[in-house]
Amino acid sequence: MPASQPAIDRDPDLRIRPARPDDAGAILQLETLFPGDRMSARSVRRFLTVPSAHVWVAEQAGVVVGNLIWLSRRGSRVARIYSLVVAPAARGFGLAERLIRAAETEAAALQLIVISLEVRVDNVAARRLYDKLDYAESAQLPGFYEDGGDGLKLTKALPSMVLAG
Numbered sequence: 001m002p003a004s005q006p007a008i009d010r011d012p013d014l015r016i017r018p019a020r021p022d023d024a025g026a027i028l029q030l031e032t033l034f035p036g037d038r039m040s041a042r043s044v045r046r047f048l049t050v051p052s053a054h055v056w057v058a059e060q061a062g063v064v065v066g067n068l069i070w071l072s073r074r075g076s077r078v079a080r081i082y083s084l085v086v087a088p089a090a091r092g093f094g095l096a097e098r099l100i101r102a103a104e105t106e107a108a109a110l111q112l113i114v115i116s117l118e119v120r121v122d123n124v125a126a127r128r129l130y131d132k133l134d135y136a137e138s139a140q141l142p143g144f145y146e147d148g149g150d151g152l153k154l155t156k157a158l159p160s161m162v163l164a165g
């Protein structure tokens, strides 16, 4: 970690929490950093209200510096990570890893058994991240992105959770 940056991962002001409706502006701002496909304000607001969308944010001293959206589908036991972005100044401190672990824990608690996502073949940072967290390639997605870029589908089995009571 660069010595000049604060230790975000040990910062007591850092929280990984479910998003609230008033996070919409901050999430939209983060999503403009996403390489390639952009999300509209309307989509963000919708994700924050529909039960099939599960939105997590990383908040640092009251500022949203990362977000993850995962989707569930009625009748399916597969969770899909739809979007993950961390603000450039907050990268490299483990926030993406913590957001993914929050999503995995929530999905497993909802009795989902697999979590999947798509990633650009040339997105080195994201591919290393998912590799570290044991996501495996399950399909190649040629021309998957709007600009014609190739993608990969990655999946991971979720641990089954035994419900108490």
Ligand SMILES: CC(C)(COP(=O)(O)OP(=O)(O)OC[C@H]1O[C@@H](n2cnc3c(N)ncnc32)[C@H](O)[C@@H]1OP(=O)(O)O)[C@@H](O)C(=O)NCCC(=O)NCCS
Pocket (backbone or CB within 6 Å): 033, 034, 035, 084, 085, 086, 087, 090, 091, 092, 093, 094, 095, 096, 097, 098, 118, 119, 120, 123, 124, 125, 126, 128, 129, 130, 132
């Ligand atoms: C990809 C992204 C979410 C990573 O966020 P982050 O908070 O910096 O990631 P973390 O600090 O949790 O990193 C966890 C692991 O990911 C990998 N990783 C993260 N950034 C990396 C980079 N720039 N280069 C190589 N590996 C990287 C490493 O394995 C790292 O573990 P390590 O620190 O023990 O080596 C962030 O760079 C981002 O928002 N990029 C733009 C949006 C995007 O590409 N989203 C993913 C779309 S599928």
